[in-house]
Amino acid sequence: MFRRRPEARPAQGGRLVEVFVAGKPVQVPEGASAAAAVLLSGAPAIRTTPVGGAPRLPYCMIGICFDCLAEIDGVANRQSCLVPVAPGMRIEPQVGARAARIEDAA
Amino acid sequence: MTASGHAMHDAIVIGGGLVGAAIAYGLQRQGLSTVMLDEGDVAHRASRGNFGLVWVQSKGLGAPHYQHWTHASARAWPQLAADLLAGTGIDVGLHQPGGLHFCFSDDEMAQRDALMGQLRREAGNAGYEYRMIPAAELRDMVPGLGPQVVGASWTPYDGHASPLHLLRALHAAFQDGGGLYRPNARVTAIKAAPRDFAVAIGSETVRAPRLVLASGLGNADLAPLVGLSAPLRPERGQILVTERTRQVLALPTHVVRQTEEGSLLLGDSKEDMGFDTLTQTPAIMRAIARKAVQTFPWIAELNIVRAWAALRVMSPDGKPIYDQSERYPGATIANCHSGVTLAGAHAGLLAPMIATGALAPDLSPFSARRFDVQKAA
């Protein structure tokens, strides 16, 4: 897992943002990504694959590998390395294939 | 034999897409030593852009032979899928639960009903079962239907399968059965004589008494070499593919289907004409997306991870071409844009006809000569 360095971040004038990774509060420097929050939280996986159910954590952090897919604020399969943290953001692991949200059950 | 060597076979199939592979597989099963010649990695590959419907519902209005052929293929499909699974271990994901064609207004419902009724009349003794299903009942069959859908037509014959698994399984079964697959084998010349065809691939030549042209758009150029014609034109078709999603849609429909892997395929079928004529422009992609969301609003939040654009093989009337050469007996041409729907017929019905040397009389309306008649008229 990763740790913050309070001596370096947040930069002067910046602040820490509290987000929730699988329900656990994590303090993250403003401007960092949701994927960074996941790695700082120590969560064992950000997703499990839809094919084999294998656990994954972010691999590339630049938006190309798609191993950082997560459910962010209720939206499934978001590339968490491209989503900056926001106060109160809820980041949940993406477990296997996403579900479609069908509201009209009438 | 020449210095470069002539490989002798019972049959040569030019084309390694869904049409060519189904016929080659069928010929090999008939005990014919068959070679399948394919192009390279970036050939036009209509097979890779197939939506994957096994679709009977509205094929062949005013053309009962086409309706019968499509229907026969749908009936042959379960055996094809079972044989491929047993032979290769590849499940091509065939499901034939019946399919839905949605209507978005009462007018559309009435027109659709009239069209289906006409198809039933044209089916004659072969029979043609369908129902018009109102929205209230439809909502129990498929989840989260949009408010603008007023109903759908349904037939029990429709289904779907994975075009890519089908292609792979046909290739595997063909090769396991002793067939010779030759990729990167672009045909450079054909020397035709009755029941004797020499096909050149660069400096190399393969020979056989039977030749099947199944190279999609490539047939337009090859057909005249064996005394046939194939007035084909390319149409660009486009399909959007979503990320894998948990199974939600049990029935295939003409605009959306869910694959075995969970992806939803979005397109806009024009039935007899296959999919709409499209280029990959944002406007067209938008139109497909809108139609999908109009039908199933919950699709809006799914991510599109891929889009296919493939060239479809269209004859002037959109129907298949099956023809035998009179000048060079032994040469057969096969063209269609429904490589999945008709795979059952190609492997199980057409290939045995080619093996014995004569297409059945009920295939004669598929001859390209029909276009000469049109021209003369």
Add this chain to the structure above:
Amino acid sequence: MITDLAIVGAGPAGMAAAIEAAALGLSVTVLDEQPAPGGQVFRAVEAAASDPALAGEFLDAGGALAKAFRAAKGIAYRPRTTLWHLDPDAGLLSVTSSGATAEIEARRVVLATGAQERPVPIPGWTLPGVMSAGAAQILLKTAGAVPEGAVVIAGQGPLCWLLAVQLLRAGVERLTLLETGSGGALRDALRAGGLWTGRKLLAKGVALMRETRARGLKVVRNVRDLRAEGDGRVSTVRWRQGTRDHALACDTLLLHEGVIPSTHITRALGLDHDWDERQLCWRPRLDEWGATSHPNVAVAGDGGGIGGWEAAAAGGRLAAIDAAHRLGRLDAAARDGRAAGVRKAQRAALALRPFLDRLYRPGPGILTPADDTIVCRCEEITAGQIRGAARRGAAGPNQVKAFLRAGMGPCQGRMCGTVVAGLIAETRGATMEQVGALRPRAPFKPMTVGELANARPEAMPELTA
């Protein structure tokens, strides 16, 4: 509103191109996926200004460039904006931003989409705890974060040394560098020359290595056959050195085998590309101004071939100067005059490349991993499966994609495409040119069906720096 020049990417090439073009009087639109300028090399450079671990070139040069970019007049800057379709004939860029879509019309397009790290498919590279070295550096740049416990950097290339220094400065205590590559590479590299012209860069590298030694970095050389192992997370890294097997406990494994041009968009556009046998990657075919085989599109920066940030910035300026000429704002003489100094800088920046390319040429196994290695991370397809499909006759990566789904997941083949092609080439005894590359299609990045369905240009909020 038609913009003269649309620039995709706000890294060194994109920023430099924008500054130059704006100075030449062109109207410029820059779109970038990230929330702030810098690209990956200068990622979050503004926010990281007070981090001592990143002191040096990153903060000095990167900070200055970002500052100049922000200050330049006449640049419409759209951060957090993703290009999903480009019609080069019409000069039409289709983008998404915050759930809305928009279209941008441009007279000329510069793709400055940069590089990606070369995927390093070793057994176990999908385990949590294994990531690219660049990813760890991004975490340091964007969050000031460092890995805890035993950290191993494995691979080769300048970034390994730079990252080692930065992590050590940032307080990482248990750090090991496992350097791959062979002992003969240095001799070969020295023959490439360019050491005098590139002496500044060379001195930088030597200083980095010296600092790692002073800070106590443990270095193991001539490493091969890397594997990551662990139950649900990496716990051990194994390798061979000479004839002996070695293992090391490891909490975080950072892989790096150099960087390669991001060719996803240039290949989707069908532009001409060449296979670079030395660096084992595709690169778009460019003229001396960065112009591609399409008359309206140029490529600047590492997306056209790896050269580092200084060469990228020079390439960006040249593409901008050429754009001004093509749009009738500069005659040929003025263009050439303005370009002369830039070219000199570009040559100096590139002087050391032949040396580096030889020194850090990836090992032959990078495109032909062992059968049990997952190659397509999205669909979990192994090298053995791909070899099997190739033996069955699959002649290229597009056919393998159709047969096995390798390259069909959300990353659209960015991670596996070249390795799939390498495995086919190996199995079929073909060259990479013969095997070819995946043909990507729009959308270049996933977007929701709803975003596409509701696409209305007027719904796009104006985003400015």
